[in-house]
Amino acid sequence: GQQVKELTPDSGPVLVVGLGNRAMTPDAVGPLAADSILITRHLIDAMPQHFSGFRPVAALRPGVLGTTGVESAEAVRGLVDRLHPSVVIAVDALASRRVGRVCCTVQFSDTGIIPGSGVGNHRSALNRETLGVPVLAVGVPTVVDAATLAADLLEESGLPEPDLETLRSRPENLMVTPRDIDQQVRDLGKVIGYGINWALQDLEVDEINALLS
DSSP: OHHHHHHSOSSSOEEEEEOSOTTSGGGOHHHHHHHTSOOOHHHHHHOHHHHTTSOOEEEEOOOOHHHHSSOHHHHHHHHHHHHOOSEEEEEEEEEESSGGGTTTOOEEESSOBOTTGGGTOOOOOBSHHHHSSOEEEEEEEEEEEHHHHHHHHHHHTTOOOOOHHHHHTSTTOOEEOOTTHHHHHHHHHHHHHHHHHHHHSSOOHHHHHHHHO
C-alpha cells in the first residue's frame, strides 16, 4: 500500500484494471485483486452526502482476447476516455526469470505493462502513450519457464549453466507454476487489492474488511 501511495497522484478518480484470465489459475491474480477493490465511484455519485470522503474508484476486468474478442488495451482505452481517471492501476501476473521470485515478489512500474509478454503472447501496451494517463503496473510472477528452472537447479548444484536462449527457443518449452498456485493467487490477489485500498482510501484494514464483506 505504501508503494502504491508513493507512485500514484494524491487526488482524482482511479481506474483499477485486473488483467488476466480468471479461468487459468496462474493468470488470475489481476481479476482476483479486482474482487478485493473497494468500488466507490457509483456510491459517490448516488449518495455524495455519505461518501464524499472517499476517493472515486472504478474497476475493470477486461478478460483476454481469446474469450472476449477485444484487446485489453482497447477496452481500457474506451473506459479511460469515458471516466478520465487521474491514474490507471493495472494488476497482472508475470513470468519470472528466477525461480525464487515466483509468488513472493511484487513488481511496480510507472512505465506501464504489455499483457502476455512474459509468455510470448504480446498484446497492446497499457501505458501513458496509449491511454493518455499515467499507468502504474503492479505484477506478481506466478510462473517460470522450464529453461529458467533447469538453469537455476544447475547453478544451485554447481554445474555449468546451459545456453538459456537455446533452451527457450525449443518448441516444447514449458511454463511451471507451484502446485498450491490456487491458494497462492487468492492470497496474492487479496494482498494487492487491500494494498491498493489502503493507498487510495483513508481506511484501516478492519474498516476495509467491513466494507467489502
